[in-house]
Amino acid sequence: MNVFDVLWKIALMAIITYLCRVLTLVLVRKKITNVRVLSFFEYLPYGVLSAMVFPVVFYSTASLISALVGTVVAVILSFFRRGLLTVALSATAAVFITELIINAI
Amino acid sequence: MRFKYGCRDGIPIMLGYLTVSFTFGVSCVAKGFVWWMPLLCSVTNFTGTGQFAGMDLIASAGSVAELIATMIVINARYALMGVSLSQKLDGKTRLWQRFVIAFGLTDENYAVAIRKPQDVTFSYFLGVMLTSFAGWVSGTLLGALAGNFLPESLLSAFGIALYGMFIAIVIPPCRTSKAIATVVLTAIAMSCLFYYVPGLNKLSSGWAIIICGIASALIGAVFFPIQPEDNKEKQIADGVIFGSQSTQDNNGEKDFSSDRNDISMSDNNEIYSDEKGKKADTYCKKEGDSRQGGAQ
Structure with missing residues (x-):
């Protein structure tokens, strides 16, 4: 297993994971009022x-x-x-x- | 909602994470990774399913495209939770604080924050996420170091730990809420279809989870809409609101503590009238800080 390969792939995983989390948390800041x-x-x-x-x-x-x-x-x-x-x-x-x-x- | 109450509510998660991340560390070493690799992964990713799947792909030399697609599909649920948590955040939360909170948006941290009756403040969530993060990282390290010495049978048994935790979140409210029971059963039935039916089972598990989750929640929203203002208290007493039901056991360590203990025990008490519920709610808000972690 190539160490460099593992390193940048872990970094890639971290970036994607963080983007999924941060996107809506930052963009959707208004309170939703619709009951459904x-x-x-x-x-x-x-x-x-x-x-x-x-x-x-x-x-x-x-x-x-x-x-x-x-x-x-x-x-x-x-x-x-x-x-x-x-x-x-x-x-x-x-x-x-x-x-x-x-x-x- | 102060930092230390967040820490206190994070302790059960931390303990749960210790087991799960221990398993992660062990499985990574078993796949041929050096001990610091799973550790680095846990420190930077802080997610369960995604890490297992990602390290699997790296170990099996899967393509980069596959890695990216898998990570997006598995983590897309966080985008949905982000919308939901965003609704619950204190109005004073700054933008940079949202960027910090995002890092700690795991299934369990989200579950604990969202079941709070009050708005979630930055310092509270920070307490929850730092505590659980400590468990996640140290568990990984222990697992990675101990991995080579553990018997096969113990490793196999740990495989079920994470699922046990999820079962403990999902089942209790089903007892008192027909709505949640319907959502849960729908999701399970659909998930089984995607797993066993030839053709349907070609879909990756990440996509299947998203489709099942969205479809079952839609069914819940259409057939059991929750009226927010007029009868919120009654529904809280009924255990409709997420998680408010599950703090029955008073033995503290067992569950996420909730300020709502006294009004959520609808098994022991008759269902509260709206007025009584409102009183209890006001009391909760007033005494909220001093009574957080009441389960302990």
């Missing part, structure tokens, strides 16, 4: 996050079974309103234990 538009932005994070998680979460670990177990654990715990960190770490632990069991069989 406001509602759209209220709901957007839920839509984006849900699409980011499902279904790729099922393939985020070494085996489908362990990912399923981890996902179920995360969904149940968050349904009962456990916090972000608790849910994330419990899902991780569930995957770890499931894979230990799978490998032992």
